Amino acid sequence: MSADQKHTTIRVSSDLRDMIAKLAEQEGKSMTALVEDAVKEHRRKLRWQRVAEQMERTRREDPESWAEYIEERDQWLGGPSRSRRIAPEWEGLIDFPEEHREG
Numbered sequence: 001m002s003a004d005q006k007h008t009t010i011r012v013s014s015d016l017r018d019m020i021a022k023l024a025e026q027e028g029k030s031m032t033a034l035v036e037d038a039v040k041e042h043r044r045k046l047r048w049q050r051v052a053e054q055m056e057r058t059r060r061e062d063p064e065s066w067a068e069y070i071e072e073r074d075q076w077l078g079g080p081s082r083s084r085r086i087a088p089e090w091e092g093l094i095d096f097p098e099e100h101r102e103g
Contacts, residue, residue: 048093 012020017031024034059066 044089045093048090052093 020031020034024031027034029037058069
């Protein structure tokens, strides 16, 4: 945090403050840094959830566009592969589109 930034106080329960302090100590960082990291991670998670929701909505509401997307994606990636791994931060947030294929 730069010296020019303003600071404020937020109210949290003593239990939460103690949890934050313990985690910060375990991570070797300040409580502020731990909270900042947690908020950034939460924002990242929300962004990928929105992407997943938008993809699902397209698949459901516009099957023609979805099919075009799958075709183009497969051209770029060489087709679906069950052995393909996704980035850890995507685990549980996005389903592979081929999981929705019928047949």
